[in-house]
Each structure stands twice: as C-alpha cells, then as structure tokens.
Amino acid sequence: MKIAVFMKQVPAYSEGNMDEKTGVIIRAGLPSIANVYDVVALETALRIKEITNAEITVFTMGPDKAEDVIREAYSMGADKGYLICDKAFAGSDVLATSYTLSQAVSSVDNFDIILCGKQTTDGDTAQVSGAVAEWLGIPHMNWVCEIINVTENEINVKCQLDGRLSVIQTAYPCILSVEKSIFTPRMPSLKLKMSSRKKEISKITLDDLNDKNENNYGLKGSATKVRKIFPPERTAKRDIVIKNGKDGADYILEIFKNTFNSKEENI
Numbered sequence: 001m002k003i004a005v006f007m008k009q010v011p012a013y014s015e016g017n018m019d020e021k022t023g024v025i026i027r028a029g030l031p032s033i034a035n036v037y038d039v040v041a042l043e044t045a046l047r048i049k050e051i052t053n054a055e056i057t058v059f060t061m062g063p064d065k066a067e068d069v070i071r072e073a074y075s076m077g078a079d080k081g082y083l084i085c086d087k088a089f090a091g092s093d094v095l096a097t098s099y100t101l102s103q104a105v106s107s108v109d110n111f112d113i114i115l116c117g118k119q120t121t122d123g124d125t126a127q128v129s130g131a132v133a134e135w136l137g138i139p140h141m142n143w144v145c146e147i148i149n150v151t152e153n154e155i156n157v158k159c160q161l162d163g164r165l166s167v168i169q170t171a172y173p174c175i176l177s178v179e180k181s182i183f184t185p186r187m188p189s190l191k192l193k194m195s196s197r198k199k200e201i202s203k204i205t206l207d208d209l210n211d212k213n214e215n216n217y218g219l220k221g222s223a224t225k226v227r228k229i230f231p232p233e234r235t236a237k238r239d240i241v242i243k244n245g246k247d248g249a250d251y252i253l254e255i256f257k258n259t260f261n262s263k264e265e266n267i
C-alpha cells in the first residue's frame with residue numbers, strides 16, 4: 001500500500017510581514033516550520049503504516065529551503081520525499097497549487113491514499129485537498145477526525161462536518177484532509193534524525209510533469225489575484241495582571257461579580 005502526504009513549509013509567524021503594496025507575504029528572513037496540520041497528517045500516515053505496512057512518500061511544493069520539511073518528515077518515519085520546485089510554479093494560487101500537486105503525485109506513482117492537513121497557517125484557505133480530489137477525480141473526505149478501520153483495500157473514517165458527524169467508507173484511491181485533533185504527532189527519533197541528513201530528496205520540476213504547459217502553473221495558471229493584503233487591526237484591549245494565590249482568586253472573583261451585576265442590571 002502507498003500513501004502520499006502533502007506537507008507545506010510556512011512562516012513561523014506572519015503578522016507584520018505583509019507587503020501591502022505588492023500583495024505578497026514577505027518570506028525572506030522569516031523562520032519557517034512545517035505546517036502544524038501537516039505534521040498531524042504525517043502522523044496519521046504513520047499510524048496507518050503501523051497497521052498496513054504502507055510506504056509513505058512526502059511531497060512539498062515550495063522553494064529549495066522547503067526540503068527542511070521533508071527532512072523533518074524523515075525524522076518522524078517517512079520513507080521517501082519529493083520537493084516540487086521550479087520557477088514556473090512561483091505565485092501559485094489554490095487552483096495552480098492543487099494542479100501542480102496533482103500532476104506531481106501522478107508523475108511519481110499510483111497512491112492509494114493522499115493525506116493533507118485540514119488547512120495551512122499562512123494561506124489558510126482549506127481548499128487545496130478538495131481541489132486535488134477534483135483534478136484527480138477521486139473521493140475526498142474532509143476534516144477527518146477518526147479512522148474507524150483501515151485495510152489494504154478500503155478505509156472507514158469519521159468526518160467532523162459543520163454541526164454533524166459523517167461516517168464514510170471508500171475504496172482506494174482517495175484523499176483525506178485531517179483534523180488537528182485526530183492524533184498527537186510523535187517526537188522525531190534521534191536515530192532517524194541523524195540518518196535523515198543523508199537521505200535522498202528527489203526534486204520535481206516542470207519537465208517531470210505530464211502537462212508541461214507553463215501557462216497552467218504559477219502566476220499564469222492562477223485564477224485569482226491578490227488586490228490588497230494587510231494585518232487585521234487590533235481592536236480588543238487586554239490587561240495583563242500578575243497575581244499569586246488568594247490575591248489572584250479575589251481578583252478573578254471581583255471580575256465575575258462585576259460581570260454578573262452588570263448583567264442583572266440589564267434584565
């Protein structure tokens with residue numbers, strides 16, 4: 001059985017790094033991390049591997065530096081990694097990103113399951129997994145919060161949809177986006193961390209894809225254009241109060257009393 005996991009490298013924080021004139025996030029010089037939701041997707045793949053002995057291949061689309069994400073995935077137990085990197089892919093929106101990811105996985109193998117995080121912490125659209133499902137024409141299970149059963153042939157999951165739980169069973173191939181709560185990611189193993197330094201990372205460029213038409217990728221293949229980007233204005237005022245023991249308890253009690261009294265006055 002073969003599992004692909006999509007993992008994106010994101011800035012460790014984003015506020016204050018927006019170029020309001022050009023409408024892009026300034027990533028240079030920012031510390032980068034693996035998207036936390038995607039580390040959970042990898043953990044889900046590792047749990048499935050424990051049951052089915054699957055092979056796990058990680059894909060990340062981004063600049064050369066994004067290969068750090070693959071090294072991190074290796075140190076948790078991923079078997080293979082591909083960096084999808086070409087100047088033709090720069091400036092991709094959801095449409096172009098999902099198309100590139102779909103082309104990349106299809107160019108490597110026939111995967112039984114593709115796992116994604118629920119969303120990223122930078123783009124945050126939560127649309128990529130659904131769009132990949134459309135491009136590949138395969139079943140899509142969104143916001144998976146529990147794996148009920150998984151075998152070599154099919155998977156049965158619970159999805160946390162708005163206001164209801166949905167139980168879905170499907171044969172392969174399929175794509176799943178997972179909720180953060182589904183599993184707690186394991187710590188990287190020191191032994192795997194050491195070996196991951198030398199482990200090969202393959203690169204996928206435009207030339208490796210079936211569709212080599214540049215117009216379908218990057219800015220040219222994007223249907224959207226960012227007109228304005230800005231950090232949200234902070235409106236809520238917050239007081240930071242440090243008190244210990246009884247002083248702290250009295251302080252909180254006073255706030256409750258005031259809140260309760262003002263509510264009673266309004267009744």
Ligand SMILES: Cc1cc2nc3c(=O)[nH]c(=O)nc-3n(C[C@H](O)[C@H](O)[C@H](O)COP(=O)(O)OP(=O)(O)OC[C@H]3O[C@@H](n4cnc5c(N)ncnc54)[C@H](O)[C@@H]3O)c2cc1C
Nearest residue numbers: 006061091092093094116117119120123124125126127128
């Ligand atoms: C006009 C325009 C220009 C842009 N230019 C840039 C740019 O130059 N550089 C840039 O980084 N972003 C750019 N973006 C943002 C980029 O479009 C989004 O990051 C991308 O569409 C993915 O969407 P998302 O982050 O909302 O993913 P979501 O839909 O929130 O992610 C869901 C899941 O999909 C998978 N996934 C998403 N993206 C990737 C990826 N790259 N690699 C592997 N897995 C992935 C992950 O598993 C993730 O958890 C641009 C956006 C627009 C509209």
